[in-house]
Amino acid sequence: MNLLRILVALFAAFIAVSPASTLAGDGGRAAGPAIEIANPGKCVAPVEEMRRNHMEMLKHQRDRSLRQGIRGEPASLNACIECHASKKTGSVLGKGDFCESCHAYAAVKLDCFECHQPRAGFKATGVKP
Amino acid sequence: MTAPQSPDNNPRRAFIAAAGAGVAGLGFTVIAPGLHLMAVASDANAASAATEARKAGTAASPAVRWGLLIDANKCAPGCTKCVDACHTENGVSEKLPDPRQNSQWIRKIELVDKRNGRVTQLPMMCQHCANPPCVDVCPTGASMKRADGIVLVDRHTCIGCRYCMMACPYKARSFVHAPLHDQNPDVPRGQGCVESCTLCVHRVDKGQQPACVESCPEGAMMFGDLFDPGSAIARRIASVPTTQVRADLRLNPGVRYQGI
Numbered sequence: 574m575n576l577l578r579i580l581v582a583l584f585a586a587f588i589a590v591s592p593a594s595t596l597a598g599d600g601g602r603a604a605g606p607a608i609e610i611a612n613p614g615k616c617v618a619p620v621e622e623m624r625r626n627h628m629e630m631l632k633h634q635r636d637r638s639l640r641q642g643i644r645g646e647p648a649s650l651n652a653c654i655e656c657h658a659s660k661k662t663g664s665v666l667g668k669g670d671f672c673e674s675c676h677a678y679a680a681v682k683l684d685c686f687e688c689h690q691p692r693a694g695f696k697a698t699g700v701k702p
Numbered sequence: 703m704t705a706p707q708s709p710d711n712n713p714r715r716a717f718i719a720a721a722g723a724g725v726a727g728l729g730f731t732v733i734a735p736g737l738h739l740m741a742v743a744s745d746a747n748a749a750s751a752a753t754e755a756r757k758a759g760t761a762a763s764p765a766v767r768w769g770l771l772i773d774a775n776k777c778a779p780g781c782t783k784c785v786d787a788c789h790t791e792n793g794v795s796e797k798l799p800d801p802r803q804n805s806q807w808i809r810k811i812e813l814v815d816k817r818n819g820r821v822t823q824l825p826m827m828c829q830h831c832a833n834p835p836c837v838d839v840c841p842t843g844a845s846m847k848r849a850d851g852i853v854l855v856d857r858h859t860c861i862g863c864r865y866c867m868m869a870c871p872y873k874a875r876s877f878v879h880a881p882l883h884d885q886n887p888d889v890p891r892g893q894g895c896v897e898s899c900t901l902c903v904h905r906v907d908k909g910q911q912p913a914c915v916e917s918c919p920e921g922a923m924m925f926g927d928l929f930d931p932g933s934a935i936a937r938r939i940a941s942v943p944t945t946q947v948r949a950d951l952r953l954n955p956g957v958r959y960q961g962i
Contacts, residue, residue: 635858636858637761639854639856639858640846640848640856641761641762641848641849642756642761642762642848642849642850642903642907643759643760643761644756644758644759644907644908645757645758645759646758646759651887651888654887687881687892687893688857688882688885688890688891688892688895689885689887689890690884690885690886690887690890695884695886695887696886697790697792697793697795697884697885697886697889698790698793698795698884
């Protein structure tokens with residue numbers, strides 16, 4: 574009986590760990606997204622939490638910023654982009670770039686950048702229409 | 703009366719001098735002995751003293767109401783610096799085949815009194831009403847007024863129905879008709895949503911002034927807190943006749959005009 578319990582626990586641990594290891598693209602059985610991280614270890618939350626909850630963090634931050642005017646919160650889309658934009662394309666949205674690679678892998682539509690600027694350090698040069 | 707003291711070691715004199723320097727940047731020029739020309743600092747300087755950056759993590763305060771005072775007498779004919787600065791700051795650059803579909807956050811308008819030919823120029827934008835009709839009609843709650851009086855569109859909930867464009871008596875809002883790519887990171891904007899002047903909310907929160915105010919070469923625009931009786935804008939409104947456009951609608955716009 575004890576042996577069975579240990580086996581179940583081991584299996585559960587394997588299930589819990591395996592999505593992370595596939596996502597990290599460490600040569601697991603499934604092809605994972607290639608994630609390039611320019612500044613590892615400087616994120617506002619641990620990797621596991623960011624993977625599962627970044628959308629919630631951004632959603633609540635956006636409402637506080639826009640509706641209440643609270644600025645300078647750690648969860649900020651612009652801060653994500655500044656840190657995670659690819660060194661090659663300068664963007665998080667090019668093929669294989671930070672946001673795109675995972676969202677394409679998970680087949681989750683990414684709407685943020687229909688309005689937000691995906692390039693780091695971009696300065697708009699508007700002209701008179 | 704008292705022993706002579708140099709100004710340096712008299713703390714009261716130092717205090718009075720500092721207070722004098724602080725009063726809206728009043729400057730004195732000696733024209734003749736005993737005769738001084740008193741000059742008030744330019745509007746831009748006075749307004750910048752009235753704003754300061756809000757601390758990170760704090761919400762906009764209802765004790766503040768941001769507003770503009772525009773002096774139409776100073777607004778130069780043919781000058782579009784405020785329009786250009788707004789569109790540069792906010793990344794409004796699209797040129798659509800039908801120019802009526804281009805976004806327009808601010809525009810210059812010309813009023814002609816047909817009886818005597820008097821021409822008045824003024825920039826017109828979202829008037830940041832205290833009772834905004836665009837907020838009343840919005841079916842999703844996307845059109846909103848922030849605690850400090852800035853009227854904004856929450857594009858996360860805007861469905862692009864354009865009721866607010868119909869409701870606005872100032873024609874201040876635009877609908878984005880085409881996909882956009884070159885947005886300013888601080889000013890997200892995209893197809894399918896309504897947008898308008900944000901009073902450069904991203905700059906105001908940093909303690910800066912709106913781009914149009916900063917760019918005006920004539921100093922015709924003044925930005926500040928209408929609720930603070932000590933602010934340059936409130937003192938000016940208390941001392942000179944100013945107008946709210948379509949005051950009959952009782953929307954109490956935060957943008958006031960002088961000389962119209």
